Amino acid sequence: LCLGTLILVGIFLQPFFSGLFAQVLFIIGPTVLFMLSVGFVRWRVFSPVTAQSLHPFSSQAFDQSNWDQFLFWTYLADVLIVPFYQGIRGTMHRFYSISLQKAYFAKGEDTTWNDIKANMFCPFLILTGTVNDYVRVDDERAIHEISFSSLHTGSDVLGYVRARRPQSLAKCTALAGAATDAFILGMLD
Numbered sequence: 001l002c003l004g005t006l007i008l009v010g011i012f013l014q015p016f017f018s019g020l021f022a023q024v025l026f027i028i029g030p031t032v033l034f035m036l037s038v039g040f041v042r043w044r045v046f047s048p049v050t051a052q053s054l055h056p057f058s059s060q061a062f063d064q065s066n067w068d069q070f071l072f073w074t075y076l077a078d079v080l081i082v083p084f085y086q087g088i089r090g091t092m093h094r095f096y097s098i099s100l101q102k103a104y105f106a107k108g109e110d111t112t113w114n115d116i117k118a119n120m121f122c123p124f125l126i127l128t129g130t131v132n133d134y135v136r137v138d139d140e141r142a143i144h145e146i147s148f149s150s151l152h153t154g155s156d157v158l159g160y161v162r163a164r165r166p167q168s169l170a171k172c173t174a175l176a177g178a179a180t181d182a183f184i185l186g187m188l189d
Contacts, residue, residue, distance in 0.1 A: 003031070009024070044062075105169075112167060112168060113148075114150065116169065126148070127149070
């Protein structure tokens with residue numbers, strides 16, 4: 001009831017306070033997830049003693065055979081999802097790349113670094129991003145800056161490689177835009 005009231009207040013006050021509804025959702029989302037997690041753990045720990053149900057999801061009291069069946073299906077779903085993890089994880093990156101392409105590229109069409117290099121009217125373009133999944137033993141930080149251009153990709157720390165195959169400019173732009181998030185999240189590790 002309290003969360004619903006907050007959502008309604010956020011909706012009705014949105015014209016007067018810009019961004020209020022988004023802030024309300026940023027508070028409510030983790031709160032609901034936390035409440036669901038605590039309720040599930042409470043049900044699993046105390047239901048064998050109290051015989052309470054997992055309201056509103058199930059009216060049945062705790063039963064060990066049902067729990068074992070739930071675990072079996074959960075593990076089976078995990079085993080089936082793991083091979084597709086990279087594809088699932090990359091979905092938001094692809095969406096971001098396509099959104100940038102449609103919003104900022106001429107006629108919404110992607111281009112390659114080779115096209116940029118061949119265009120004499122285009123200045124030398126350099127995009128920077130971060131790499132947070134390559135760490136050497138003697139590195140103090142788990143995050144490194146990397147640059148993309150029509151000639152090379154790399155950095156002083158990681159080394160440079162010559163650009164050989166035509167890379168998508170939209171993909172590199174999405175990687176460069178994700179650098180801020182990666183940098184902030186990488187610094188919190």
